[in-house]
Amino acid sequence: MTADGRMWRCGRYALVLDRPLVMGIVNITPDSFSDGGTFLDPVAALRHGHALAAAGADLVDVGGESTRPGSDEVPADEELARVLPVVEALALGLDIPVSVDTRHPAVARACVEVGASVVNDVSGFRDAGMIEVAAGCDAGLVVMHMLGEPKTMQAEPRYDDVVAEVRRYLAAHAAMLEGAGVAADRICVDPGIGFGKTTEHNLEIIRLLPELAELGYPLLVGASRKRFIGEITGESEPARRLGGSVAAALAAIARGASVVRVHDVAETVQALRVWQAIGGETW
Numbered sequence: 001m002t003a004d005g006r007m008w009r010c011g012r013y014a015l016v017l018d019r020p021l022v023m024g025i026v027n028i029t030p031d032s033f034s035d036g037g038t039f040l041d042p043v044a045a046l047r048h049g050h051a052l053a054a055a056g057a058d059l060v061d062v063g064g065e066s067t068r069p070g071s072d073e074v075p076a077d078e079e080l081a082r083v084l085p086v087v088e089a090l091a092l093g094l095d096i097p098v099s100v101d102t103r104h105p106a107v108a109r110a111c112v113e114v115g116a117s118v119v120n121d122v123s124g125f126r127d128a129g130m131i132e133v134a135a136g137c138d139a140g141l142v143v144m145h146m147l148g149e150p151k152t153m154q155a156e157p158r159y160d161d162v163v164a165e166v167r168r169y170l171a172a173h174a175a176m177l178e179g180a181g182v183a184a185d186r187i188c189v190d191p192g193i194g195f196g197k198t199t200e201h202n203l204e205i206i207r208l209l210p211e212l213a214e215l216g217y218p219l220l221v222g223a224s225r226k227r228f229i230g231e232i233t234g235e236s237e238p239a240r241r242l243g244g245s246v247a248a249a250l251a252a253i254a255r256g257a258s259v260v261r262v263h264d265v266a267e268t269v270q271a272l273r274v275w276q277a278i279g280g281e282t283w
Helices: 042-054 076-093 105-113 128-135 162-179 199-207 209-213 227-233 242-254 265-278
Strands: 007-010 013-016 021-027 059-063 098-101 118-121 140-144 187-190 259-262
Touching: 007 140, 021 042, 021 265, 042 059, 042 076, 059 076, 059 118, 076 098, 076 105, 098 105, 105 118, 105 128, 118 128, 128 162, 140 162, 162 187, 162 199, 162 209, 199 209, 199 227, 199 242, 227 242, 242 259, 242 265, 259 265
Parallel strands: 021 059, 021 259, 059 098, 098 118, 118 140, 140 187
Antiparallel strands: 007 013
């Protein structure tokens, strides 16, 4: 445990937040914005999960539904068929937490039953069934902010004050989980970079992350390869946005993020180690 007692409890794991944690992404989808189809085969997905762990990931996040802007919802049974064998095998084969990225209660429940230690819900546990799953298990929970649904979230997103509104949403949804009996130390919050936000919204959130960190929950930021990096840099190919992704991860950690969710684990880990060594910290 850290000097201030900060810890994120995720099933059988107790993650001490004495350094930034890196969550590696395993997309088992044909249409994710960055690597859709690359790891759709379960064997390829398993290899990728093990490679991310070997590269230094502290957690791996497995998803079977693309939530890129404009994407259609995937039926729960189809999503479950994609992710369940991979989650189960990774949970058995790795000594780090395996997260399932889903907004469907049936998928979350089944994955927790086979070993998932984290449920990462892009819809922020809006669904009563997801709250029921959360209350009935001991997995860590990621409560994310999203404006609307993936299909329409980028259709002219508007806020009066994006940081204040995201903060209120995260606080309210975390409170709902606590009201359902979920221990506060199981909850992590995510402002949802790119989920119903313009480039300026995303930049404002990253600049003012300390205001979200004040909520008291671990803060996860997932900016890896996202469109706003392309808009800033002029790079249209997501896989070539590594430099911008690492810069965004470091900026987020400097402002209070406890976890960064990334595609490029080895490069992010290397950057973090050098950055922390320069600051006099060891890893």
